[in-house]
Amino acid sequence: xxxxxxxxxxxxxxxxxxxxxxxxxxxxxxxxxxxxxxxxxxxxxxxxxxxxxxxxxxxxxxxxxxxxxxxxxxxxxxxxxxxxxxxxxxxxxxxxxxxxxxxxxxxxxxxxxxxxxxxxxxxxxxxxxxxxxxxxxxxxxxxxxxxxxxxxxxxxxxxxxxxxxxxxxxxxxxxxxxxxxxxxxxxxxxxxxxxxxxxxxxxxxxxxxxxxxxxxxxxxxxxxxxxxxxxxxxxxxxxxxxxx
Amino acid sequence: xxxxxxxxxxxxxxxxxxxxxxxxxxxxxxxxxxxxxxxxxxxxxxxxxxxxxxxxxxxxxxxxxxxxxxxxxxxxxxxxxxxxxxxxxxxxxxxxxxxxxxxxxxxxxxxxxxxxxxxxxxxxxxxxxxxxxxxxxxxxxxxxxxxxxxxxxxxxxxxxxxxxxxxxxxxxxxxxxxxxxxxxxxxxxxxxxxxxxxxxxxxxxxxxxxxxxxxxxxxxxxxxxxxxxxxxxxxxxxxxxxxx
Numbered sequence: 001x002x003x004x005x006x007x008x009x010x011x012x013x014x015x016x017x018x019x020x021x022x023x024x025x026x027x028x029x030x031x032x033x034x035x036x037x038x039x040x041x042x043x044x045x046x047x048x049x050x051x052x053x054x055x056x057x058x059x060x061x062x063x064x065x066x067x068x069x070x071x072x073x074x075x076x077x078x079x080x081x082x083x084x085x086x087x088x089x090x091x092x093x094x095x096x097x098x099x100x101x102x103x104x105x106x107x108x109x110x111x112x113x114x115x116x117x118x119x120x121x122x123x124x125x126x127x128x129x130x131x132x133x134x135x136x137x138x139x140x141x142x143x144x145x146x147x148x149x150x151x152x153x154x155x156x157x158x159x160x161x162x163x164x165x166x167x168x169x170x171x172x173x174x175x176x177x178x179x180x181x182x183x184x185x186x187x188x189x190x191x192x193x194x195x196x197x198x199x200x201x202x203x204x205x206x207x208x209x210x211x212x213x214x215x216x217x218x219x220x221x222x223x224x225x226x227x228x229x230x231x232x233x234x235x236x237x238x239x240x241x242x243x244x
Numbered sequence: 245x246x247x248x249x250x251x252x253x254x255x256x257x258x259x260x261x262x263x264x265x266x267x268x269x270x271x272x273x274x275x276x277x278x279x280x281x282x283x284x285x286x287x288x289x290x291x292x293x294x295x296x297x298x299x300x301x302x303x304x305x306x307x308x309x310x311x312x313x314x315x316x317x318x319x320x321x322x323x324x325x326x327x328x329x330x331x332x333x334x335x336x337x338x339x340x341x342x343x344x345x346x347x348x349x350x351x352x353x354x355x356x357x358x359x360x361x362x363x364x365x366x367x368x369x370x371x372x373x374x375x376x377x378x379x380x381x382x383x384x385x386x387x388x389x390x391x392x393x394x395x396x397x398x399x400x401x402x403x404x405x406x407x408x409x410x411x412x413x414x415x416x417x418x419x420x421x422x423x424x425x426x427x428x429x430x431x432x433x434x435x436x437x438x439x440x441x442x443x444x445x446x447x448x449x450x451x452x453x454x455x456x457x458x459x460x461x462x463x464x465x466x467x468x469x470x471x472x473x474x475x476x477x478x479x480x481x482x483x484x485x486x487x488x
Contacts, residue, residue, distance in 0.1 A: 021387050025382055050387070051385055051387065070429075074425050076425055089464060092403075108424070128429070129463060130463050137269045138269055141265075141269060141296065142269065147392075148266070148395055151396075152399060155379075155396060155399075158380065159338065181314060181318050181374065185372075216332060216371050219332070219372065220333060
């Protein structure tokens with residue numbers, strides 16, 4: 001079962017809407033709100049959520065306190081900025097969601113708690129959680145907004161259910177230097193120019209599509225520097241034998 | 245060396261600023277812009293970027309074409325929505341950035357290319373890339389914005405340099421049922437109530453902090469259901485022997 005997302009004292013409706021949208025990108029639909037500043041429902045939240053309004057916001061439940069919102073939850077994570085609180089296990093989104101998947105598989109319900117914009121969760125809120133999630137960001141520039149923090153949580157929740165490498169890159173032979181992008185571009189140019197001169201791109205209305213296919217072909221191949229030389233040489237030789 | 249982020253024909257200055265901010269969260273600072281719609285520099289981009297303005301936007305380079313922006317790049321990824329293009333290797337952000345780290349370690353320069361808001365990259369742009377990145381989102385609700393797509397790329401670039409489990413959760417004994425959150429909350433209530441009655445929380449001005457510490461303590465322990473029973477029993481026994 002997917003984690004519940006709990007927003008504690010969220011301020012701007014737009015941010016609630018953006019968080020709902022971030023959730024639904026990764027299939028999360030259960031939202032609980034604790035004392036939203038501007039009441040509920042909130043038209044600005046609905047406007048921002050677009051398609052997530054009906055699937056997430058319309059079903060959101062509102063509570064007066066975090067204790068109430070934790071009803072039915074067995075394992076709760078509080079999200080905080082780096083270094084805020086060190087008396088509990090501190091997770092990255094990755095390690096938290098790995099644990100959350102294990103807990104969920106045992107039938108335990110998981111929630112992730114997010115604090116208000118800027119101020120973040122108060123210590124009393126964090127005290128109710130079993131563990132902390134801190135996104136590892138540049139310590140000199142930590143500027144994730146609420147929806148982005150929710151996004152990374154959803155992304156990590158979903159990552160295991162999705163193949164890491166749906167269509168893996170073919171590998172170059174070990175030890176051989178890869179061709180640079182510019183070498184491959186020059187190779188593509190060379191072939192395109194000569195094939196054009198040879199009348200290959202015919203009929204004219206199909207030429208742009210044919211050229212595009214050919215560019216795609218070269219750039220997706222894991223060519224070595226040696227391969228590129230070979231292919232240039234082959235082309236030159238063909239022209240020498242059969243060309244003008 | 246960190247990947248270069250290339251934004252192709254970005255429209256809203258705000259989105260350029262938000263992308264710069266997303267980058268700097270993960271230490272990415274090299275931005276290249278291809279034909280930004282509203283020219284450059286863009287005051288709205290600067291306003292949105294806040295602290296990332298000086299470190300990212302002020303150093304951004306502007307190009308007339310993607311071909312120009314790929315100067316010095318050896319390995320380029322194009323980000324597209326799911327299913328757009330299947331003639332090249334299709335990566336998740338995770339697998340792309342794993343490959344990018346390996347390429348970077350070999351001294352190759354990597355770029356990730358993002359298209360304009362809504363329309364995304366054109367086929368001619370994608371043709372210049374070696375591979376594709378598609379974020380695995382809910383196919384019924386794919387709604388990542390530009391800054392969010394940049395954010396996930398930066399997050400994946402940074403993830404290996406950061407510990408997955410900075411402060412790992414202590415583990416429960418195998419085979420024992422974990423206490424639920426509500427069981428732990430009741431245990432915390434029980435102790436707090438009895439300790440309060442016993443005069444433990446003294447002096448009064450320190451009581452809130454002491455209670456908070458105690459709540460934190462209970463909730464961070466990997467207690468089993470049996471542990472909770474034991475601790476309730478211990479408390480009851482103490483009161484029976486020494487209480488009122």
